[in-house]
Amino acid sequence: MTNLRIPGPTPCPPEVLEAMGRQMINHRGAEFQRMVLDVTDKLKKLFLTKNDVFLLTGSGTGGLEAAVVNSFSPGDKVLAVSIGVFGDRLATIARTYGADVTVIKSEWGKAADTKLIKAALDKDPAIKAVMVTHNETSTGVTNDLTTIAQTVKPYDKLFIVDAISSIGSIELPVDEWGVDVMVTGSQKSWMVPPGMAMVAISEKGWKANAAAKIPRFYWDFGKAKKYFEKGGQTPWTPAVSIVFALNVALDMMLKEGLPNIQARHHKLGKMTRDGVKALGLKLFADEAHASDTVTAILGTDGLDAKLLNKVMRDEYDIVLSGGQMELEGKIFRIGHLGWVNEKDIKAVLDALKTALPKAGFKKA
Numbered sequence: 245m246t247n248l249r250i251p252g253p254t255p256c257p258p259e260v261l262e263a264m265g266r267q268m269i270n271h272r273g274a275e276f277q278r279m280v281l282d283v284t285d286k287l288k289k290l291f292l293t294k295n296d297v298f299l300l301t302g303s304g305t306g307g308l309e310a311a312v313v314n315s316f317s318p319g320d321k322v323l324a325v326s327i328g329v330f331g332d333r334l335a336t337i338a339r340t341y342g343a344d345v346t347v348i349k350s351e352w353g354k355a356a357d358t359k360l361i362k363a364a365l366d367k368d369p370a371i372k373a374v375m376v377t378h379n380e381t382s383t384g385v386t387n388d389l390t391t392i393a394q395t396v397k398p399y400d401k402l403f404i405v406d407a408i409s410s411i412g413s414i415e416l417p418v419d420e421w422g423v424d425v426m427v428t429g430s431q432k433s434w435m436v437p438p439g440m441a442m443v444a445i446s447e448k449g450w451k452a453n454a455a456a457k458i459p460r461f462y463w464d465f466g467k468a469k470k471y472f473e474k475g476g477q478t479p480w481t482p483a484v485s486i487v488f489a490l491n492v493a494l495d496m497m498l499k500e501g502l503p504n505i506q507a508r509h510h511k512l513g514k515m516t517r518d519g520v521k522a523l524g525l526k527l528f529a530d531e532a533h534a535s536d537t538v539t540a541i542l543g544t545d546g547l548d549a550k551l552l553n554k555v556m557r558d559e560y561d562i563v564l565s566g567g568q569m570e571l572e573g574k575i576f577r578i579g580h581l582g583w584v585n586e587k588d589i590k591a592v593l594d595a596l597k598t599a600l601p602k603a604g605f606k607k608a
């Protein structure tokens with residue numbers, strides 16, 4: 245079987261795939277509505293939130309777009325904290341809909357600097373919201389979200405977090421950290437195929453929603469709430485099979501337990517980092533903020549990162565990711581989130597040992 249080691253879509257357990265293959269049922273019938281309510285309850289347990297949680301059919305980016313159109317009016321001042329490709333994407337979505345976006349950028353590979361966030365909020369009291377990526381999948385960096393949350397809290401801004409590749413694998417207690425709009429996606433930590441974004445909206449998020457004038461229809465949280473309150477419906481036909489799959493995957497996750505899942509990811513993240521360093525490779529990310537769901541590695545010492553991924557795929561049946569945008573050809577990435585264990589990572593490290601020299605790497 246192919247060892248799919250990219251940061252989403254991640255492999256799915258057989259029980260989940262079996263659930264995906266179930267015959268269709270009426271999405272407005274009692275059985276499905278009960279399942280939507282169950283899935284939502286289970287998600288709340290793993291998000292550690294009492295806020296409203298909705299299933300939105302679409303990929304993670306759709307969830308980010310939903311966060312934007314439900315929170316802002318054209319001209320609203322927004323602070324976007326970007327440390328990579330996905331932080332830039334969220335800023336671009338807000339700008340696309342007419343928000344007045346100020347971007348704080350970090351050098352790629354580094355985490356966000358809370359001092360800069362504080363300075364920006366001090367400088368412009370009219371800023372309405374702070375948007376931040378929890379785990380920047382493109383660089384393999386996890387922001388110190390609890391410190392960012394504490395920094396933002398006294399300013400009483402709307403706090404929007406792209407947690408697409410973190411929550412479920414990396415600690416993010418939504419209520420405790422005061423996240424007003426949290427977005428994640430089915431194909432990352434949740435061990436199910438792509439197709440569903442899951443969002444959590446706080447009371448402050450609803451206040452912003454009531455004032456937000458950006459036009460919206462498909463992504464309207466108000467419609468999602470209205471239909472959910474009918475007893476577990478969604479305004480539009482949802483990705484029914486993904487809900488079947490999610491229902492099974494969430495049971496598996498609750499059985500393993502959130503602290504155990506997070507500990508497993510931490511252990512595998514460290515195992516990956518230690519393993520690649522032992523091979524003589526260099527991490528792209530500042531190790532103090534290295535992600536436990538994805539590791540980015542520099543193409544140094546003659547290594548052709550693109551060729552390496554080809555060799556790994558063709559000769560070892562292991563699929564790794566490359567770099568995105570400016571990082572294309574400069575790094576490669578190993579995904580270790582969701583349905584993953586030590587054996588999967590050991591197989592990658594073992595294969596790298598013999599694949600690296602074939603891709604030009606001259607060291608160790």
Ligand SMILES: *Cc1c(COP(=O)(O)O)cnc(C)c1O
Nearest residue numbers: 303304305330379381408409429
């Ligand atoms: C994967 C990812 C996205 C994009 O999600 P899609 O499902 O591809 O639309 C956005 N942000 C982060 C941090 C991601 O990891």
